[in-house]
Amino acid sequence: MINRKFFSVLIIFIILFLISCTTKKTSQTDNVEQIQNEASAESTNTKLNIDFNTFNGFDMIQDNVKFIINGKTLTLKLPIYLDKNRHYICLNEFIEQLNGKISKINNLLRIEIDNKFYLIDLSQNTVKFLNNEFTLKKKLLNDENIYYISFFDFSHIFNLYTRWDKNNKIINCKINGFDNTKPAPYKSKINQIGLIRFEDVGLSSQSYSKDYFEKLRIMANYMYQKNIPYHIAWIPRYVIPNQGIDNDPLTKNNFEIAEMVYSLDYFTAHNGIIGLHGYTHQLGDVESGIGFEFGKYDPSVKNFEEKIQKAINTASYLDIPIGFFEAPHYEITPTQNKIAEKYFKILYYPFNDFGRNKADLTKPQLSPYNKTSYYISTPLDYIPIGKEELTLNKIDKNNNKAIMGSVFFHPLLENDCITLAEDKNSAPTFTYIENSNFKKLITILEKKGYRFIKVTDL
Incomplete structure (x- = not known):
């Protein structure tokens, strides 16, 4: 009788332990799976515009800045803007230059770079990736699905280490x-x-x-x-x-x-x-x-x-x-x-x-x-x-x-x-x-x- 009770309690304990581990693992991967699942919904995604000839421009001062990321000098067609001493860059073009993908559904932008997924919620002005989520400093600018983002927010998303060359107006960056x-x-x-x-x-x-x-x-x-x-x-x-x-x-x-x-x-x-x-x-x-x-x-x-x-x-x-x-x-x-x-x-x-x-x-x-x-x-x-x-x-x-x-x-x-x-x-x-x-x-x-x-x- 005692042995039967002992084994019953032991089995219950093992089941609860396994459920706890599974729940913990699930909670840690929920965000990643959600981003991956939503990003893979190609049938509902709208691939963002990379026909930059349709871009009308914004009423901001342009700044002739060169960007280098992980040793690659970006070849940019669209202007870099400088507004109240913050640079704004074209998100579509930067993602393309980094061999990534960007698409949109409703108010979400989905970015994939090196098998990593990022979600930008345009209505909430937040970004989500892995188990991280934070509010962007500035709202994105939009012209016919061509999006501009403040350079700091872009840097924050991809954890850039930056070096600013004032003499040549170069921002040299390294991801992570x-x-x-x-x-x-x-x-x-x-x-x-x-x-x-x-x-x-x-x-x-x-x-x-x-x-x-x-x-x-x-x-x-x-x-x-x-x-x-x-x-x-x-x-x-x-x-x-x-x-x-x-x-x-x-x-x-x-x-x-x-x-x-x-x-x-x-x-x-x-x-x-x-x-x-x-x-x-x-x-x-x-x-x-x-x-x-x-x-x-x-x-x-x-x-x-x-x-x-x-x-x-x-x-x-x-x-x-x-x-x-x-x-x-x-x-x-x-x-x-x-x-x-x-x-x-x-x-x-x-x-x-x-x-x-x-x-x-x-x-x-x-x-x-x-x-x-x-x-x-x-x-x-x-x-x-x-x-x-x-x-x-x-x-x-x-x-x-x-x-x-x-x-x-x-x-x-x-x-x-x-x-x-x-x-x-x-x-x-x-x-x-x-x-x-x-x-x-x-x-x-x-x-x-x-x-x-x-x-x-x-």
């Missing part, structure tokens, strides 16, 4: 080009929060900054693979008055600014939060990123609010979501703080209005003014040039876990730690050394075990 590195995901150990911010991000147009955004995308990808959220302190309008440089996205629509906007799109799609770091981060003839902008250097409330509005308008024009504001060099008056609180819920700098020793270093500090905005300090400070090892050792030895693990980092410090190269097919690739300053910082913070968050989580 970020897959040469797979760092272990970050694991938190304590409840105290941590925050990381990349400082003074902007388009300087200096010779030393030629590879700036490519290397910053590599760093952002590292953070994305580590599953650590990060913040970008963006200078919307970068000026160097004595060199005649004024990179104002509101008045200029060009290849160089387009890479910056592409990078901002990349950050927001890969676990990053963009914030406004002033407007120009300078005064007078001083270069952006170096000079002060507010506070005792310009206490005018009128000038402050005008610049805040210009910065917000720039982000809105470019369709860049903004999650915080940071006063350049943390210099701001109490009256200017009250104005900032009208526009932002997160002020990513210490609240020093009652004295520097009164800023809360243990947690985000609720404003005593509007009772809704939060100020966030960076008690771990930053890593200055020339003092990298000294500062890293100081952070490593700081065992005060009552304070937030909040720190900011200047991306240019990693310049010599990232090497850009090409593979045997002349596609872009890179190496990122393990003992870089930034990776050392992450290792130290991971050893302490902070729980990293986005400021928007507040």
Whole structure:
């Protein structure tokens, strides 16, 4: 009797286990099978137009850009457009050039490349492939079944690693080009929060900054693979008055600014939060990123609010979501703080209005003014040039876990730690050394075990 009951229970357990495994396997393959089944329904599919002579064009500025993907230079008949510093490319033509197929049924575009299937839902503005699904940044443009897609969205779908040659207006791409590195995901150990911010991000147009955004995308990808959220302190309008440089996205629509906007799109799609770091981060003839902008250097409330509005308008024009504001060099008056609180819920700098020793270093500090905005300090400070090892050792030895693990980092410090190269097919690739300053910082913070968050989580 006991044996019969035992075997009955055992058989039931085995059946339930097999059902569980089958269900799990089915759920993992549902999306793939759905895409394959729908894509194979040739009788109901409409093959999209590749007779490009019927194309009427769009009312946008054309940009003479050459694209190379996996070492193949694309031979394009249709124009590349540049609208508000975003490139738009013909999806039909790019898929054809990559030896793929594209068809349409109802509001779905089906793409097949290298036996992989992708579905673009035109009504929902989403894309689905394998077990992934995300919303496209921009809606597709359509003229007689010839579809244009923003280059960033195309890049996001096919996981492109891109290199922008500003001198020759070439975008050299590699599909799945970020897959040469797979760092272990970050694991938190304590409840105290941590925050990381990349400082003074902007388009300087200096010779030393030629590879700036490519290397910053590599760093952002590292953070994305580590599953650590990060913040970008963006200078919307970068000026160097004595060199005649004024990179104002509101008045200029060009290849160089387009890479910056592409990078901002990349950050927001890969676990990053963009914030406004002033407007120009300078005064007078001083270069952006170096000079002060507010506070005792310009206490005018009128000038402050005008610049805040210009910065917000720039982000809105470019369709860049903004999650915080940071006063350049943390210099701001109490009256200017009250104005900032009208526009932002997160002020990513210490609240020093009652004295520097009164800023809360243990947690985000609720404003005593509007009772809704939060100020966030960076008690771990930053890593200055020339003092990298000294500062890293100081952070490593700081065992005060009552304070937030909040720190900011200047991306240019990693310049010599990232090497850009090409593979045997002349596609872009890179190496990122393990003992870089930034990776050392992450290792130290991971050893302490902070729980990293986005400021928007507040």
